[in-house]
Amino acid sequence: MPKSRSVNKMDFASLAGTIFFTWIVLQLFPVVLTAIVYEKEQRLRIMMKMHGLGDGPYWMISYAYFLTISALYMLCFVGFGSMLGLSYFNENDYSIQFVFYFIYINLQIALAFLLASVFSDTRTATVAAYIFVFGSGLLGAFFFEHLIKDASRSLLVFLELYPGFSLYRGLYELGQYAIEAKSLETHGMTWENLNDSYNGMRDVLVIMGFEWLVLLLLAYYIDQVVTCGKGPLFFLQNSRNKNPSTLRMPTLQRQGSKAFGDMEKLDISNEREKVEKLLQDPNDKSHVVICDNVKKVYPGRDGNPEKFAVRGLSLALPRGECFGMLGPSGAGKTSFIEMMIGLTKPTFGTSYVNGLDIFHAFGTNCSLLWETLTGREHLLFYGRLKNLKGSVLTNAVEESLKNLNLFHGGVADKQAGQYSGGMKRRLSVAISLIGNPIAVYMDEPSTGLDPASRNTLWNVIKLAKQDRVIILTTHSMEEAEFLCDRLGIFVDGRMQCIGNPKELRGRYGGSYVFQMTTNSDHEQEVEDMVMNLSPNTKRVYLLAGTQKFELPKDEVRIAEVFQTIEHAKTRFTVYAWGLADTTLEDVFIKVASSPRKIESNVLSTD
Structure with missing residues (x-):
């Protein structure tokens, strides 16, 4: 009686275990896909690339890692099944099982790399992966298995192009041969059985091997075009010389820079001329960071026009200098920083750090944080x-x-x-x-x-x-x-x-800020008093007796202001007053809110 129960259990595992074994093998797919999408979502791959990891080594290392994990997983799968005495594993030739599982896990990894280019969010990728896992098992059990017995070979081969059905067909054949071996006391599937007309394992191995190679090449091609931004025919282009010692040269033509410079303020045009002189002398190492006419344009989407994030920025910074970029939100500061550290590539122009082109000599680092590290x-x-x-x-x-x-x-x-x-x-x-x-x-x-x-x-x-x-x-x-x-x-x-x-305060802040608080009855008297100090005075604020004025520096003497206030105190009550120089915040507001020049001419030069 115990022996009979054991046989029935093993027969059940061989007969009904196909769908469960399909799910077990497919559990690897969400793990691989989620890991790849996570690196993409968190920009970990970009960081590794910035540290010098090329596309080829990245693919080799990642593929070898997932293949090792998958191989260990399948080894445990077959090993535990054999130790439990399941005829599904013990009756069939282990070499056939090895080849079948090895080809499939490679196909599964290639498919994960291919689909990773579609997803940008880990949660979405995980949900889609588990739909693939459970959907493949259910479709295999309630749809595909019935076709195995009745459909033509050509239809089966076509359906087996779907990796889930290929896996299901292979596991189904292993289960059928295990049942036959137990019932007739013969051997399970061997290499000689691949020539049987009713055995679909040979077709499955050929289809999965072919798909593995095709999907792997297709995944690499899409990764290079979509993720890395290369042209569709990148494999036909000759590799450029990337010797860092020859990179600091003005190789890019700065078309329209002179016309653009004519419209610029003097300090901006002087900075651009400085950059051009530095680039003409590769031996000049006085400036560490040089930005050469960097531009960034984001393409228009959903009918919206192109977005000009950075418009022709030239900058030269010597060692020991801290350069601050001020600007309102959305001005393009973060886009500039991302180009400088190599996260994104400029639409035009380039940047050099210590004489090396940052987009060829990978010497930049991005300080990304991992939640699990201290x-x-x-x-x-x-x-x-x-x-x-x-x-x-x-x-x-x-x-x-x-x-x-x-x-x-x-x-x-x-x-x-x-x-x-x-x-x-x-x-x-x-x-x-x-x-x-x-x-x-x-x-x-x-x-x-x-x-x-x-x-x-x-x-x-x-x-x-x-x-x-x-x-x-x-x-x-x-x-x-x-x-x-x-x-x-x-x-x-x-x-x-x-x-x-x-310099900025002197250039854009050519006025004093005068403020006085009195009774509301004396507002007009205060205004007349300030206007007598300078006819070009501008009142910028008035509320409940508190007034603020801008006094031109070249028309007002500070001593005269003090004398006027002392005289005013004898005529009415002054609760508070103050005279201040222009602050950097005033300069920023003035520059940020100043009218733009006509942009149509500027855009034509871009």
């Missing part, structure tokens, strides 16, 4: 990427943690996923500075920090800029004045002015 582990990882080793690496990590207030209270050994927004920003700054990089780009580094942490961060950045170039974007005028040697105000994708804070 702050210390992040710094150790990025430090090794920057060639730090041994005690030098350990000391650099400890110093970075202490400087950014990430050392005490066990913060350094907490996972980054548990960090607050401010702590993550401090960790990102620490990552960007470790290893003494020659150029550092920061996108609003102090946003969300409390005053104490912000002050600590500023001191670290100010100390770090002494031997490197730092480019940062910010909305904080206080941060810009404290850190930056030069500032550029960026509006509508175009640099409007460049200079140090004092």
Whole structure:
């Protein structure tokens, strides 16, 4: 009786186990697809590419990793089935099973790489993958299995082009031969049985092997065209010389730059001329970062016109300078930073860091954070990427943690996923500075920090800029004045002015700001008094007795203002008054809100 039960169990596994074994084997597909899409969604592949990992090694490493995981999974699958005494595994030739499962897991990995180009969200990819898993099993059991017995061979071959049906047919044939071997006490499927007219395993192996190669090549082609942005005929193009020693040359034609320069302000045109002179002399290493007429245009979608994010930006930055980019939201600052670190490619122009083209000499790093790694582990990882080793690496990590207030209270050994927004920003700054990089780009580094942490961060950045170039974007005028040697105000994708804070205030802030608060009855008297100081005075604010005026500096003496106020106090009550120089915030508002020049002429030069 026990023996009879055992036989029945093994027969059931061979007969009804096809759908369950199909689901078990297909469980690998969501794992592979989700992992690939996750790297795409989190820009991990871009970061690895920026650190020097080429497309070929990436594919080889990723494919080998998934193949190893899949092979171990299938080895456990067959091994446990054999140990349980299932005739499904014990009766059939193990070499046939090995070839069948090996070809299929390769086909499954190739299919995952191909479908990864369709998805950009991990959740969507996971849902679609599990629909594929359970749908393939159900369709195989309730639709395809009935066709195996009745349909023609040509129809079956056509249906087996769908990988789920190929897997189901192969498992079905293994189950049928196992049942036959147990019932007739013969051997299960062997290599000789592949010639049987009713055995579809040979067709399945040929179809899956062919599809494996085709899907793998198609996935690589789509990846290069869609993800990497290469042309459809990239494989026919001759490879360019990418020797870094010859990259700093003005190879791109700056069409229309002279016409564009005629419309620019003097400081912008001077910066452009400086860039052109530097590019004509490859031996001049005085400037670390050079942007050569960089432009970024996003194509129009859904009937909308093209979006000009950056319009012909030229910039030259020497070592030891912190350059700040100010501008309203949507001005193009982040697009510029992304081009400078290699996340996106410019539509036109290029940039050089220490004489190397950043789009060919992969020397930029992006400080991405992983939620499961601690702050210390992040710094150790990025430090090794920057060639730090041994005690030098350990000391650099400890110093970075202490400087950014990430050392005490066990913060350094907490996972980054548990960090607050401010702590993550401090960790990102620490990552960007470790290893003494020659150029550092920061996108609003102090946003969300409390005053104490912000002050600590500023001191670290100010100390770090002494031997490197730092480019940062910010909305904080206080941060810009404290850190930056030069500032550029960026509006509508175009640099409007460049200079140090004092120069910008002198250039765009040629007025004093005078404010006085009195009774409402004396508003007109106050206005007449200020107009007597300067006829060109402009009132910009009036509310409940409080008035604010802009007084031209070249028409007003400060001593005269004090004398006038003292005389006014004898005639009416003055609750409060003040005279201030133009602030950087006033300059920013004035430049950002100033009327644009006619854009049609500018767009024609772009």
